[in-house]
Amino acid sequence: MTMPTAVLSQDLLKLNGLSRHRAGRPAVQDLSLSLKRGQVLGLLGVNGAGKSTTLSMIAGALRPDSGTIELNGADFLEHPQQARQFIGWLPERAPQWPELTVGEHLNAHGRLRGLNGTALRQAREAITERLELSSLQRRLAGVLSQGQRQRLGLACALLHKPALLVLDEPANALDPVQVAALRGLIREQASAGTAVILSTHLLVEVTAVCDRVAILHEGRLHHDAPIAEGDHKSLEQSFFDIAMRGGSNSSIENKPAHPRNHAA
Amino acid sequence: MSVVAVTRLELRRLFVRPLAWVLAALTLGELAWRFILLLGQFLANQIKLAALPGGPGYTDLVAVPMLSSLLTGGFLPFGLAELALVIVPLLTMSVLAGDRGNGTLPLLFASGLSGSQIVLGKYLAVLLWLILWLLLVLAMPLSVAQGTHLDWGKFAAASWGLLLMLASLAALGVACSAFASHPAIAAAASLMLGLGLTIINLGAQMAGVGNGAINWLALSSHLEPLLRGLVSSVDLIWFALLIALSLMLAIRRVSAERERG
Numbered sequence: 274m275t276m277p278t279a280v281l282s283q284d285l286l287k288l289n290g291l292s293r294h295r296a297g298r299p300a301v302q303d304l305s306l307s308l309k310r311g312q313v314l315g316l317l318g319v320n321g322a323g324k325s326t327t328l329s330m331i332a333g334a335l336r337p338d339s340g341t342i343e344l345n346g347a348d349f350l351e352h353p354q355q356a357r358q359f360i361g362w363l364p365e366r367a368p369q370w371p372e373l374t375v376g377e378h379l380n381a382h383g384r385l386r387g388l389n390g391t392a393l394r395q396a397r398e399a400i401t402e403r404l405e406l407s408s409l410q411r412r413l414a415g416v417l418s419q420g421q422r423q424r425l426g427l428a429c430a431l432l433h434k435p436a437l438l439v440l441d442e443p444a445n446a447l448d449p450v451q452v453a454a455l456r457g458l459i460r461e462q463a464s465a466g467t468a469v470i471l472s473t474h475l476l477v478e479v480t481a482v483c484d485r486v487a488i489l490h491e492g493r494l495h496h497d498a499p500i501a502e503g504d505h506k507s508l509e510q511s512f513f514d515i516a517m518r519g520g521s522n523s524s525i526e527n528k529p530a531h532p533r534n535h536a537a
Numbered sequence: 538m539s540v541v542a543v544t545r546l547e548l549r550r551l552f553v554r555p556l557a558w559v560l561a562a563l564t565l566g567e568l569a570w571r572f573i574l575l576l577g578q579f580l581a582n583q584i585k586l587a588a589l590p591g592g593p594g595y596t597d598l599v600a601v602p603m604l605s606s607l608l609t610g611g612f613l614p615f616g617l618a619e620l621a622l623v624i625v626p627l628l629t630m631s632v633l634a635g636d637r638g639n640g641t642l643p644l645l646f647a648s649g650l651s652g653s654q655i656v657l658g659k660y661l662a663v664l665l666w667l668i669l670w671l672l673l674v675l676a677m678p679l680s681v682a683q684g685t686h687l688d689w690g691k692f693a694a695a696s697w698g699l700l701l702m703l704a705s706l707a708a709l710g711v712a713c714s715a716f717a718s719h720p721a722i723a724a725a726a727s728l729m730l731g732l733g734l735t736i737i738n739l740g741a742q743m744a745g746v747g748n749g750a751i752n753w754l755a756l757s758s759h760l761e762p763l764l765r766g767l768v769s770s771v772d773l774i775w776f777a778l779l780i781a782l783s784l785m786l787a788i789r790r791v792s793a794e795r796e797r798g
Contacts, residue, residue: 334643336796357539357649364647368640370546372553381549384542385648429644 284343285310285468286331286437291340293326293492300326302492304340308468310436313459315479315500316472318489319516324472325365327489328441331470332362345436357386361435365442365472367426371415375406375425378414379432386433400428403458419446427455431462438462438469444478456482476512480505490515539650543658544665547632551666560627564620565673568603571616572677575599596688600678601695605764617674618760621667621703622735626727628666629710630720632659633791638719642794652792656784660711667703671696691766698763701776702756706731708783715787731756734779 284307291304301323308314318324329335331342333349333356342349349355369378379401383393401407404424409417414425423446430438440459444452459469459482471483479486480500486508488496495515500508551557579586579598586592605618633656636642645655675696678687710727717723738755752758756779759772 329643332643332647333649334646334795353651354649356647360647362644362647364640364643366640368644370550370639370641372550377549377553381542381546382644382648384545385539385645385650 283309283346285345286470287341287343288331289341289343291327291330291337291342293323293330293335293337295326299492301330301337301489304489304492304494306487306494306497308437308470310466310468311463312485313463313469313471313483315483315486316470316489317474317476317479317486317512318472319474321491322489323492324474324489325441326492328362328439328470328472329364331437332356332360332364332439334362334364358433359436360439361430361433361437362439363423363426363430363441363443366445367422369414369417369422369425371413374411374413375401375417376410378425378429382429383432388433396432396434400432404428404431420448420451423447424451427458434467436467438467440469441472442474443471444473444475476505476509480508488512488515539648539654540658540661543645543650543655544661547659547662548665550631551628551662557628557666560624561670561673564617564624564670567615567620568617568674569677572599572603575602576681594688595678595681595685596691600682600687600692601764603674603678604695604699605760617671617699618702621699621706622731623728624670625663625667625703625706625710626713626724626731629663629707629714629727630717630724631714632663632711633714633787634717634720634723635714637794642791646795652790652795653788656711656715656787656791660708660784660787663707663711664704667707668700671699671703688766694766694768695764697768698760698772701763701773702760705756705776705779705783708780708787709734712783712787712790715790 286306286308288304288306291301292299293301304323304327306314316324316327326335330337333353336350344355344359347355370381373381376397379397380393383389383396388396401410404427406421406424406428409421409425412421414422417425423443427440427443430440438459443455447455456478459471463469463484471478473479483500485499486496487494488511496511576599579595582598586594586598603616605616633642636645642655650658678692706727709730710723713727713730714720714723717726734754734756736755736757738752738758741749741751746752753775759775762769762772
């Protein structure tokens with residue numbers, strides 16, 4: 274499924290001057306970003322750079338100290354219930370209720386997102402089939418392997434067909450085959466018009482699936498630019514410059530990238 | 538609708554955990570034993586009691602004492618009210634502290650739920666479990682009601698009192714779970730607060746002080762009139778205040794968690 278160009282050119286998400294303190298230190302400082310439908314943004318940074326805090330704020334799990342988040346043209350902080358419909362979030366380590374089965378997790382997440390009855394059943398069947406979770410439906414989340422937990426978290430995030438998919442270190446604990454399947458899934462979602470934010474500290478993940486990369490360091494945005502073919506080396510150089518020496522804001526481009534042709 | 542989704546999720550979690558079933562089975566067994574002992578005592582003294590004009594009957598000697606030891610004292614096993622002081626903290630300890638430990642509380646925030654929706658949804662789930670437990674206990678004295686003369690008004694007042702007590706302890710437990718970093722801490726805090734509220738006026742009573750602020754604070758001062766069949770608005774307001782205050786504190790704490798992270 275592809276979306277009309279007019280819809281794709283609208284900003285789905287806009288962050289303006291987002292700041293947040295955690296544990297007495299600034300975790301995110303004056304962060305501004307925008308994301309269009311069908312775009313895949315890679316959020317790169319070393320541990321503690323502020324990636325998870327940024328994603329938690331975008332997902333609605335954490336309120337910023339200052340700044341605004343616009344989602345689909347509306348103030349997300351004024352209307353946090355928008356998260357229910359528009360956002361699917363896979364937090365780091367995919368937290369789950371260990372006493373519930375895979376099927377019960379999907380039911381609970383579906384109901385929390387407003388799905389019920391036939392719509393919930395159909396959505397559950399489609400996503401369990403897509404992520405190969407059908408045989409695990411009756412298994413308790415507490416006994417799943419880390420890779421299976423990750424897939425369940427992904428299924429919960431995708432169940433309600435969100436417009437914005439927020440993935441925090443989704444490739445953690447996945448084997449190479451599962452990583453390849455995850456990349457395929459991200460491309461498929463982007464082709465269908467879903468905006469994706471992917472947080473990782475692996476450059477290869479970003480160059481493999483993202484249209485754009487944003488590099489965070491000590492809570493500040495140091496680089497925001499589209500990725501072109503064969504950019505891996507220069508991106509690696511920028512990343513290490515920023516990570517080792519603090520970098521500068523010279524690589525921030527205001528012009529967002531056009532989504533890649535993910536359907537290809 | 539969101540509150541219902543949280544209630545369903547929490548009920549599911551309660552029903553799939555063995556703890557809730559074990560607690561229900563053990564307490565119902567203990568209360569059945571208490572019921573048989575009370576019934577045995579009543580039957581043994583039936584001829585003497587029949588001779589007393591206006592003397593106590595099945596309601597005063599079996600049905601209501603099933604619910605609490607407040608009126609009976611003695612060496613009988615605990616009544617429902619005393620068991621509730623232990624059962625409710627065990628049921629409520631994980632509702633929010635467990636979510637905090639699992640890292641699942643942010644998932645609820647990210648579903649667009651407010652602090653009040655999360656707290657109320659979880660509170661309703663615990664309350665539904667406790668109502669089911671109370672109904673199973675009430676079924677024991679009611680099972681022989683056809684063969685005897687049950688004072689329905691007094692029994693209803695006592696049942697209402699127990700329901701209010703369970704609702705208050707559940708609210709207190711949810712508040713403790715909202716503040717605690719670990720379920721065990723929540724259970725201990727909830728148990729101590731519940732016990733404290735029940736016996737806070739013990740010293741005053743021993744000193745012969747029948748009224749005053751300390752007696753007004755005590756849970757037992759408000760439960761006892763209801764167990765005796767006396768429904769007063771002061772008692773109902775006290776329970777309503779305790780529930781509202783506990784839930785308000787829990788909501789503030791959960792909402793602050795989204796702010797503070």
